[in-house]
Amino acid sequence: MKLLDRHYTVRSVDWADRYQRIRDALNVGPDGYVIHEAAEWHPYRREWLFFPRKISTEPFDEAVDERERGANTLIIASEDFSQIRTLEVGQRIPERGISSFKILPGHPNECVGLKSVEIGDRTESYLFCFNLDGEVLQDDIFIGDYKCEGLEIL
Template structure:
């Protein structure tokens, strides 16, 4: 009898009768993360907040509905995470959370640092991921999304291509890292998978772009679910990107990425883009997600739920005037 993989166990850690979930949500405040400690040492900080997510069902339609409750600081709902590791004067820019067995991991998209979060707020470094193949240059991997497949973590970047004289070439952000239970790393070039998703949306990589920060592998459906944060058929222009390129499109791909479905989830709000998604244990047809805003000096985060057919199962709920890019059910 085959054992349940870590990916399957993650879906089963709550049963279908569950109505109350605890969410962990982590901030990525970019340059604003630098702080000075009481002893004068320079460090980098992130905030980990905990919220409750409540599930109910409409008695007439049977459709699920989700609501969110803030856990106060007095109840242990806010924790400061301190990192002493930086690259180029920046650190603690945590862009994803993932439950790996019994451990909650955070991924720094600046330094490539993978940290276990222990006792709610202590950071324990476990690995450092290096950009691209890991052999190219001394630069942290820009980890943007993470999921479990079989008994491994799959950690990916945003999928940006390289350009050489106007021609598309595989980029260092198109690699993924496979990490096993002992934190050993294997780097894999995913250029053709990212390219397949661009083609599914009619994007010419020489002009436009598709930015990924949210993805999950479904072990029972054997499908990838990618929810791009930004979708553009025009060249990158930062003010336009911040105002107008947020997506509401879910891509569903088979394991080889040869068969990709395109689904719409809710109303597109142009300055909001999806930065993290997670399947809900006990209800693996349903997801919780974050949307982030970065518009000039304005940062905001919203939470919402949806099902895999594209139905919204909650409103988009404002969490705060700061940027969060990782959510996990703990």
């Protein structure tokens, strides 16, 4: 992981142990993998939130990955990663994975997120809303035939 201070100095921090704890919580085993595109620090709960795009217990295979490895599992980790829990958010759609999410200002238990599809030349983006109890507040809304790389709330 990289840390950027207020003077724009970049410092590397080894998070291998933290990522291994996430892998263990997801039970992916030694051959599996987790692809992260979406992570947030929750300042009020003092927890790390990870919403992996892809989760697999099997070795990486691009064709299978594109069609079948989309995830709907939110990972909630304590500040020091000593406690990690997982939470299923809605129904898993195998070709869709989370590419970004943000905590809604003024609603610290609610989030808005993006799901992406990338299969060959086919790309799609969807918007959805959920809370940190795993409840879907707004089902997927199709945005367009392109991949939104991120979500920001201004």
